[in-house]
Amino acid sequence: MNRKENSRRDPTPRVYDKKSGEYRPVAGRQEQNAPGRKKYATPQRRSEIRRRRRRRFLLVFYILLFLAVTVGAVVVSLTVLFKIDTIEVAGTSRYPADVIIKTGGISKGENLFLADTGKASAAIQQKLPYIGTAKVSRGLPAKIKIEVAEVPVSGAVEDKGKYIVIGTNGKVLELAGELPKNCPVIKGLSLAKAEVGKTMVYKDTSQKETFESLTAAINTNKLGKITEIDLRNPSKIQILYDSRILMNLGLPSDFDYKIRFAKTILDEGGIKENEQGVLNLSVAAEDNKTFFDPSHTVSSAPSSQSSSK
Template identity: 35%
Template sequence: MNRREVKKHEIRQAAIIKNSIRRRRKRRRLKIQFYLALLFIFLSIIGVLAYTVLFPAKKITVMGECKYNAVEIIEVSEIKIGKSIFQIDTNAVKSRIETRLTYIETAKVSRKLPFEVLIEVSAAVPRYACKFEGSYLLASETGKILEIVADKPEGVTIISGLKLNNPKSGHYIEFLDMDQKYVFDQLKQGISSRLLDINFIDLSDIVDIQLIYENRILINLGSSIDLDYKLAHVAAVLKELDQSEEGTLNLKYWAENNQQSFFKKEKIDISY
């Protein structure tokens, strides 16, 4: 065999080896694809079974303190014993509980394998009563409307002058005037952070905001400009006043470069 024939033989052998390697790789890829397909089918079957047959709800556990008992909460949840826990729409259950049971602020619904559904609730606490069309909207700190009542509630801050869009129990306060909403949010934050005992807020005119403190001090804030600074000033002045003193604290002309307020001792009208 001459050199040329040897060279041809080597080329043929190399081609045979290369083709053999290519065939082995192809068989390996096909085998991997086959097993992946089997795994996908297996997982799909398990998924379908889990969603329809496996993991039936056998227990519903309610956690948290509120004015409703576990039976009432489970009834409103509409969760059926025996239904697969993976068929339960947890977001829909959450929405039903929070909307229909108005004194629940938040509801968290989760699955606990293999057979349990957990419902965690937190109570909504009345914080404000918003005057609206001859009634009062009793609302929590977050603005959730707990109920609509005819008589003025006790122990909450009364708010007058809010422009609201079709308020309903179980839903959140929706403002028609976004400037008013901004001022209200600022007031809430400022009052809460300074622990001011405010009984009444009048937002009928956001350039003439009025508050009543401890049913004995009328606070004229004027406009919402520099509102947080004004509230800080109010808190400082109130600390200096005698705890039995009554009157009007006027900040209508207060400004950052003219930080003056005027207090006038007088009997104030608290018939809000």
């Protein structure tokens, strides 16, 4: 009876010992259940542990395999595939296509995705000043496209027997020995520094603002045939149109309105193609009127021309 009661109270597994004729605890069981020691692992638990280890191993293996395949694909694409076989130049420029391509620094045989398109674009715009914009883009499977656009010419400043050709982007386009064809002469513009391919440095900030505002108005309104821009008198800005009509713009303000007014008169035949004279636009913005003097003298009796705003 005592043996049965003890077995009920003590759940520790026991085994019968033939020599002593008694039941004794399984060897090592008490030590395993002692405080601070690991519990006894059942066969089911050991099986679960093995499955978990196998899953972790497979997960790590598949991750490493994926990385190896990815790296291999990248290496192959950068060394074997996507080699540039075509470089195309589009747009209008005075520079030959082969010069533009060579300046960009991208050549056939390079990898399409390793080609530095930003650096190529900057090099073309800096080393070929007459190119205002150069967009370099990739095209699959192995093509580079260079789209260029020339910067319009604002005019040229004579300096020590040479002409500093200026673009509408404010950069020096060229130092020419003679005045380029169809290029306006700029008088009264003082420059502190002028290097080809770089932005001009002006001596006078206010003169810089006047010049840039005036050339912007001329280009926006597409007034061509400008042969001279005179900035010598800051209160009497003048431009010479087609070597025959001197336009007096007065103070350096409202250039856009004044130029648009003058172009409307020319387009509508207000001044004939064979006429010469002075077109006074100095008060056009205030009075919506301008005066044309065919005798080249403001004191003579003017003939009035007006146009709606």
